[in-house]
Amino acid sequence: MKIKLEAKRKRGPGRPPKAVVVGVNDMPPTKDLVTIYRDMLLIRRFEEKAGQLYGMGQIGGFCHLYIGQEAVVVGVQSASKPGDTVVTSYRDHGHMLACGMESNGVMAELTGRADGYSRGKGGSMHMFSREKNFFGGHGIVGAQVPIGVGLAFSHKYKKEPNVCMTYLGDGAVNQGQVYESFNMAALWKLPVVFVIENNQYGMGTKVSRAAAGHDLSDRGMAYGIPGKQVDGMNVLAVRTAALEALAHCRDGNGPYILEMKTYRYRGHSMSDPAKYRTREEVDAMRKQHDPIDQIRDLLRNQNVDDTFLKEIDSEIKATVTSATEFAQTSPAPDPRELFTDILLPLTDERLVAKG
Numbered sequence: 001m002k003i004k005l006e007a008k009r010k011r012g013p014g015r016p017p018k019a020v021v022v023g024v025n026d027m028p029p030t031k032d033l034v035t036i037y038r039d040m041l042l043i044r045r046f047e048e049k050a051g052q053l054y055g056m057g058q059i060g061g062f063c064h065l066y067i068g069q070e071a072v073v074v075g076v077q078s079a080s081k082p083g084d085t086v087v088t089s090y091r092d093h094g095h096m097l098a099c100g101m102e103s104n105g106v107m108a109e110l111t112g113r114a115d116g117y118s119r120g121k122g123g124s125m126h127m128f129s130r131e132k133n134f135f136g137g138h139g140i141v142g143a144q145v146p147i148g149v150g151l152a153f154s155h156k157y158k159k160e161p162n163v164c165m166t167y168l169g170d171g172a173v174n175q176g177q178v179y180e181s182f183n184m185a186a187l188w189k190l191p192v193v194f195v196i197e198n199n200q201y202g203m204g205t206k207v208s209r210a211a212a213g214h215d216l217s218d219r220g221m222a223y224g225i226p227g228k229q230v231d232g233m234n235v236l237a238v239r240t241a242a243l244e245a246l247a248h249c250r251d252g253n254g255p256y257i258l259e260m261k262t263y264r265y266r267g268h269s270m271s272d273p274a275k276y277r278t279r280e281e282v283d284a285m286r287k288q289h290d291p292i293d294q295i296r297d298l299l300r301n302q303n304v305d306d307t308f309l310k311e312i313d314s315e316i317k318a319t320v321t322s323a324t325e326f327a328q329t330s331p332a333p334d335p336r337e338l339f340t341d342i343l344l345p346l347t348d349e350r351l352v353a354k355g
Contacts, residue, residue, distance in 0.1 A: 075238025171202025
């Protein structure tokens with residue numbers, strides 16, 4: 001028996017990837033598939049709740065939901081090893097949860113509370129966890145890519161057997177600092193996997209109208225960086241490609257690019273009505289390519305019964321409810337937090353004293 005997983009290159013930014021046949025023996029055991037399913041479902045339920053809280057005015061600022069793209073980060077992180085580092089952009093809640101950050105702390109930060117990962121000062125786009133090797137959430141488009149190269153340089157300099165997974169969107173691939181980063185990573189053979197989450201739209205512009213050339217995975221060709229386009233709605237395709245890319249980097253061969261063809265179901269942010277695409281397009285993606293439905297069907301084919309799957313859903317809903325209650329009862333940050341974690345001029349004694 002064979003299963004179609006991985007995607008082909010040279011099909012153009014707006015076309016569906018062509019599958020490559022991968023043996024069923026390459027699939028993780030059922031218990032690992034259950035973990036993958038649980039991780040993806042946690043992100044989906046967490047983001048649904050975040051959207052509700054934003055609508056209720058309990059989350060301020062910007063809020064970019066990851067609903068529809070869960071297979072990308074869960075698939076990549078399932079292939080990672082302890083000590084690997086992660087940096088991403090502003091659509092980052094799913095990455096935090098996939099890195100093992102607690103839902104309580106993430107939700108508390110979203111609501112600007114003292115028990116959040118950045119003590120209520122970072123919000124949706126700027127929270128970190130040194131313990132989990134998660135280096136942000138960054139609100140400036142493409143700004144995280146040079147940071148990812150710096151993290152990879154640190155791994156190589158310290159002779160660590162680790163890789164930095166640097167996530168960016170299709171809208172960021174046209175930024176100049178991305179290509180400076182590609183050049184430096186290739187020149188110094190740094191262990192970094194650039195994961196391009198191509199969800200088809202940069203804010204409201206379809207990628208085919210903004211990105212010249214063929215696949216985004218080809219963007220490193222001038223620097224000798226290998227790339228691959230992957231079905232980002234299929235978590236096993238993502239995992240297979242990530243294992244290959246990470247092995248390439250760990251073997252000292254330098255960087256690798258993975259273009260994940262994925263799709264976001266919601267608008268670019270909570271304030272985006274997404275009128276630039278049709279309801280039929282979104283519904284077709286949900287019905288035909290939903291990443292959670294695909295892994296659920298695979299588990300059913302492996303004789304995992306629906307009762308067990310429903311229990312997982314109930315447990316995750318309870319976890320998200322608990323995280324919401326934790327966030328809502330967490331205190332607001334002390335005003336003195338305004339003067340922490342910042343660089344103050346040494347000549348101003350008054351500010352130094354307050355710090």
